[in-house]
Amino acid sequence: MDTGSHLLFGVTLAGLAMADPAVAAHPELQHAVLAATLLGSHAPDFDSVMRLRGPSAYIRHHRGLTHSLPAPLAWAPLLGFPIAWLCGAGEWSWTVVLWTLFAVCFHIVLDLFNAYGVQCLRPITRKWLHLDALPLFDPYLFAGHAAAALLWLSSYPHAVLVFMLVYALTAVYLAWRLAVNRVVLRKLAAHYGMDEANVTMLPTLLGASWQYVADLGDEYATGYFKGGRVDEAAQLPKAKPESLEEPAKATMAAAGVRAFHHFSERVHVKVQEVVDGYLVTWSDVRFWHQRGMPFSAAVTLDRNLNVLSEQIGWNKKSWQPPFV
Structure with missing residues (x-):
């Protein structure tokens, strides 16, 4: 999710930790837990430092190793023990480590x-896993957790109970969003007469409708599911290796294109002839919006099919859809 939401959840996790009598009774431990949950809630995104090596490196590594199976077991002591020591809560170091892990x-x-x-699931598999149930910013989760945090800051005497309720409702909400996603997925697969694995979806910001992409074999069908209707x-042609034009083939070794294929699942390619050569644009159809595909790798070639320049990333503002 977005950075602001992750940090907010760090605050509300610290509020939830007040249910532990030891945390509630010791201010130094409260400070340590708050620092630990704030840093722990953002720690997996420390891989943003890969931006310094360029957009291709960032695409390859963001949400990779720092989000992997062993990562929480590394982040928790790496952050928890120093924070406990710095806050004078060394006696409760393992408590701080535990909340960092959460x-x-x-x-x-x-x-x-x-x-x-x-x-x-790295190192078991490098496959990208996604449940397609939440947008990057979920207004309902944000509003609920923000309300709980504000009550805590205003010294509401029963804030701990509010945090417990908010996290219980969060679990229910996540389960409900996932269940709705599965229902819509089954309906889309049945509509096209295909396996569910051939359909991917994007939730809209308010959750009232879904964008989808269905793999038809030689083409991708894109559309919306809203009000029970498809x-x-x-429909867009697939970028199949055997049918690629020569300019497209000439871009396959470019760093940006290799990074793009490392991540993308539903690929469309467009070759345009320009004044001095060609513009080849590889796009991830999963993230289409209003007939555009904002996540792409664009490569400029000369007439001899030599790479002149390349660009990879999002061609949209962070607040514009799709929210991923």
């Missing part, structure tokens, strides 16, 4: 619910 795990679980996905918007 924060890191909650971050990874929420990212798994997003359509972008995570490599959370509304197909367009």
Whole structure:
């Protein structure tokens, strides 16, 4: 999810920790747990430092190793023990480590619910896993947790009970969103007469409708599912290796294109002839929006099919859909 939401959940996890009598009774431990849950809620995204190596490296590594299966077990002591010591809560170091572990795990679980996905089962598999049930920013989760945090800051005497209720409702909400996703997925698969694995979906911000992509074999069908009805918007040809044009083949060794294929699942390629050569654009159809595909790798070639420039990433503002 977005950074603001992760940090907010770090605050509310610290509030939930007040249910532990030891945390409630010792201010130094409260400070340590708050620092640990804030840092733990953001720790998996420390891989953003890969931006310094360029967009291709960032695409390859973001939500990869730092979100992997052993990552929480590394982040928890790495952050928890120093924080406990710095806050004078060394006596309760393992308590701080435990809440750090909760924060890191909650971050990874929420990212798994997003359509972008995570490599959370590394080193067992490098496959990108995504449940496609939540947008990058979920207004309902944010509002609920923000309300609980504000009550805590305003010294509401029963804030701990509010945090317990909010996290119980969060678990129910996540289960409900996943269940709705499965129902819609089955309906879309039945509509096209295909296996569910051939359909991917994107939730809209408010959750009232879903964007989808269905793999038809030689083409992708894109559209919306809303009000129980399938509304197909367009069909796009697949980028199949045996049917690629020569300019497209010439871009396959480019760093940006290799990073793109490392991550993308539903691929469309467009070759355009320009004044001095060609523009080849590889797009991930999963993230289409209003006939556009904002996640892409674009490569400029000369007439001799030599790479002149390349660009990879999102061609949209962070607040614009799709929210991944």
